[in-house]
Amino acid sequence: MSNRVKISIRSLVEYVFQSGSIDQRFRTSQAMTEGTKAHQKIQQTYEEVDLKEVPLNIELEWNRILYEIEGRCDGILMNAEQVTIDEIKSTSHDLSMISESSYPVHWAQAKFYAYIYAKQQGIKELTVQLTYFNINNEDKKQFVQRCQIGELEEFVYDVIAKYAPYAELRLKHQQNRNASIEKLSFPFEQFRKGQRKLAGAVFKTISDKQNLFAMAPTGIGKTISTTFPAIKTFQTNGIEKVFYLTAKTITRQTAEEAFQLMKGNGLCLHSVTITAKEKACLKEKTLCQKDYCEFANGYYDRLNGGILDILQNEESLDRQIIEKYARKHMLCPFEFSLDLSYAADVVICDYNYIFDPRISLKRLFEDQKKETVLLVDEAHNLVDRAKEMFSAEILKSSFLALKKAYEGKNMILSQTAKEINNQFLLLKKLAKENDSVIFEKVSEDFLVSLEQFRKEAEHELLHQAGTTTDEQLLETYFLTYNFLRIQKLYDERFITFIEMEKNEVKLKMFCLDPSNHLKQMTKGYRSKIYFSATLTPIDYYQNLLGASEEDYLIGIPSPFDRDQVAFHIEPLSTRFKDRERTKSQIVKILAELVKNQQGNFLIFFPSYQYMMSVYELFMDEDIVVEVLLQGQGMSEQEREDFLLAFQPNKTETLVGFAVLGGIFSEGVDLKGDRLNGVVIVGVGLPQIGLERDLIKDYFNKVGKKGYDYSYVYPGINKVLQAGGRLIRSEEDEGTIILIDDRFLENKYQRLLPKEWTEGRKLHPLPH
CATH class of the missing domain: 3.40.50.300 (P-loop containing nucleotide triphosphate hydrolases)
Structure with a gap:
């Protein structure tokens, strides 16, 4: 039969029986991760003859469509008097809140397993059991129904009938x-x-x-x-x-x-x-x-x-x-x-x-x-x-605030928050103000305290469900939960550090090399x-x-003619210590460029502050041009207006000042005469800081070029992206000017595209 639909039992019953509201005051994140452990604890109570994790599948025809339905049954209990299909569900909720009719979707899933097993084994009657397990206190609650094969078959085909309109729509669409x-x-x-x-x-x-x-x-x-x-x-x-x-x-x-x-x-x-x-x-x-x-x-x-x-x-x-x-x-x-x-x-x-x-x-x-x-x-x-x-961080201030907030309302939660705050105080003694301390990993004591806080916070948030949720508690809970989750991934590709700023202490697990975890996520x-x-x-x-x-x-080599680019490297120092000294020379270069060439130009700088200092000096020059400036936190409309100003065949030259690696340096498509020149100031090095230095040290240790991995390669990528705004089609022409003496070094020359370095040479600009 050509009309075949393959679907899991869970997907099928969830489609038919899903109901209710989205309510994200709080939904426990732990239940999914703890589900396997809960199943294993229940299954350990089974008798030796009982079966667990049993794959089941069946083909059923409905309205000329063959449904291939499959799933994995949690347990099949082989009691001498009757067979019982056991469906296990883990939860953080108080089991007293769950009744037999609370979750029809769970019954539906169990009854599908029951029907398939009964049909294949020739059983006329069997028991269907829902087992709810609380992952916090390990309480257990069970509901049982005795089912005949006839009523199970009627139920199964009724579910398929309700799913059929969607299946038929998808099949017809796939054929088309x-x-x-x-x-x-x-x-x-x-x-x-x-x-x-x-x-x-x-x-x-x-x-x-x-x-x-x-x-x-x-x-x-x-x-x-x-x-x-x-x-x-x-x-x-x-x-x-x-x-x-x-x-x-x-x-x-x-x-x-x-x-x-x-x-x-x-x-x-x-x-x-x-x-x-x-x-x-x-x-x-x-x-x-x-x-x-x-x-x-x-x-x-x-x-x-x-x-x-x-x-x-x-x-x-x-x-x-x-x-x-x-x-x-x-x-x-x-x-x-x-x-x-x-x-x-x-x-x-x-x-x-x-x-x-x-x-x-x-x-x-x-x-x-x-x-x-x-x-x-x-x-x-x-x-x-x-x-x-794959990194995660938590802040001392969050736990101090919760310690105070719950002192009269939830003493256990307040005490666990206090314990974590005390752990932060111990870390604080290891570091001076605005300093940092590096660890191989987080201590076991700290992790135990965080896990205790997670459990108490989850219990409190469940208690608040249906009322106004404490946003501070919710946010800290999720940060803590994520911190503990990342800790499970922790290996030699991570490092832990604390940083201080005034009274704040930040503890961060920092992923230095994400390669292994990217592999796992895409497996x-x-x-x-x-x-x-x-x-x-x-x-x-x-x-x-x-x-x-x-x-x-x-x-793929560039398809464009190298004569489309006029290229020049201006060997000025844009290092931080030299910026004040050379910025007037940069302004003269920009002034000379726009005087000699009419059109639209983008000028990229390695930081907002550097851009502003050159912009202010440029505006003092007696140059008749339209000038645009990338603002901080621009809205979508402001970004669109900035790019719309770059129109072809303008009578007045337009100069846009922008930040390297920012919103206008990649993904922007200004074809033809919408962009006639790009000037890039600096080699794009990321700002020197603790995290970049930790990356450098790690890659040095594993035999790579640490400084290049941490600073040079990320920086040159920004340069290449910004320069790539210029030539977007076979008809485009324009000028690329790189301002920094380091671009003449072999290390950087090897990283520059041949279509730039072998393009038309622009005569040196006076400055």
Whole structure:
């Protein structure tokens, strides 16, 4: 039968029986991680003849569709008088709050297991048992129902009937999708130079079930060169989902445009864009509580109707479309986008939905991962983002505040907060003000205190559920929980330190090398495609992103004529100690440039303060130009207005002052005469500090070039990204000026693109 649907029992019953509201006052995070331990404790009480973790599967036909249904039963108890199917659920809630009718979805899951086992074993009657286990006090509560095979069969087919409209919709869509992919051609008349090679490498990588590191120049059209071949593998290689992962909103928009282009060329495909909760929220405050937000209240009662409606009528599920249907069905748009992501063919979202252990989409089962491709855009950004994801910190002030706040209300919680505050005081004695102390790891005593606080805070928050939640306690609970979770990942790639500032003490577990953990977070996915214009040097990025020896590697040379770039290095020192002395010379260089060349220019500086000091001096010059300045904390509208000012064929020269590594130095596409020149002041070195020095020391210790790994390579990446704003197409021309004498050193010369260094030479500018 061609119409086949493969689904897990859990997914099936959750779709049919989900109900209620989103209420994020507090939902215990520990229950999921403690679930396995709870199962094991219950299973240890089984008799020797009893079975545990039993895989069960069955094929059932309904309305000309064959459903392949599978799951894993927690326990099958082989009592001489009767067989009992045991479904174990762990919780932090007081078991007295749970009744037999509290969770229909749990009964549904257990009854599916019971039906499959009874059907396969020829049993006419058996017992279904729900076992609830409290992970805090190890209390146990059980509910039992005696079931006939006939009533179980009726129940099972009733569930399938309720799921069928969604299954039929998805099947029809998949058939239309695959037919459209077979006919889909590249959405341009011809490939740009280098595009076909990149697209071919992506297609082969996915077909071979491998991973790829691809370095392709800015302006080549990397987005369409990776998305198009990935979509073609749906039809030929059994791929069912693509995640397009980005670090910035602007690159998500580029991905949306690429898929829209293919849809305009006949592609039938559901793509969903996940927008950050704060941006997607329809309320004044992002407060996910049913008594505050009407979109959260009863969310799950309306969800299935909303999903069917939007999938029947839309293909590009972007922020605006999701908001439209969220309002129509009274659904939280952020949660709606997450639920749609499991149904979509393509998900466009931030890195953290896959890589961050705190946020990742956890309902993507292992068998689905085998059919899923990850396209990691601007992969150079993932290195520092991953270090943040796998690091964790806590503050002394949080625990001192909670100690005082709960002194008359919850003495146990107050005492545990006091104990942690005392531990911080001991650490404080080891360090002087504004100083730091480095440890190999956190002491066992401290971890025991934190775990005790987590349990007491969780108990208090559960008690507050349904009332006003203490935000300070909630925030500190999650920081502590994350700290303890990261501690379980702790190995030689981490270091711990305390930093002091006035009366505040910060304890941080810092991830120096995220490669191993990135590997773990992406384990099981069919293929991972890491691509960027600036994976230079490539071995640095391969090392830190967790590459294997089997991974493929491709470098696409620039397709653009080297005469398109007029290039010059101005050997002035921009080191911190020399900036005051040389900034007047930099102003003269900029003045000479804009006097001799009309057009639009971007000037990048390594820091906001440095930019401001040169800007103020530049404004004192008698130059007739329009000047724009990147502000701190610019709104989306202010950013758009800044870029819209860069229009072609302007009668007046425009100069934009911006920060290297900031919002305008990558992901910005100013084609043609919208940008005529880029000046980059400095080599982009990150600010010297404790964390950068710890990275340097670690990589020195493991035999790498520590200073380069910590400072030089991250810095040059900012330079290459900023310079890459200039040439975006075959018609673009312009000037790149690098101001710093270090650019003449061999170390930096080797890292600069040949299309720059071998371009037209710009005559030295007077200063």
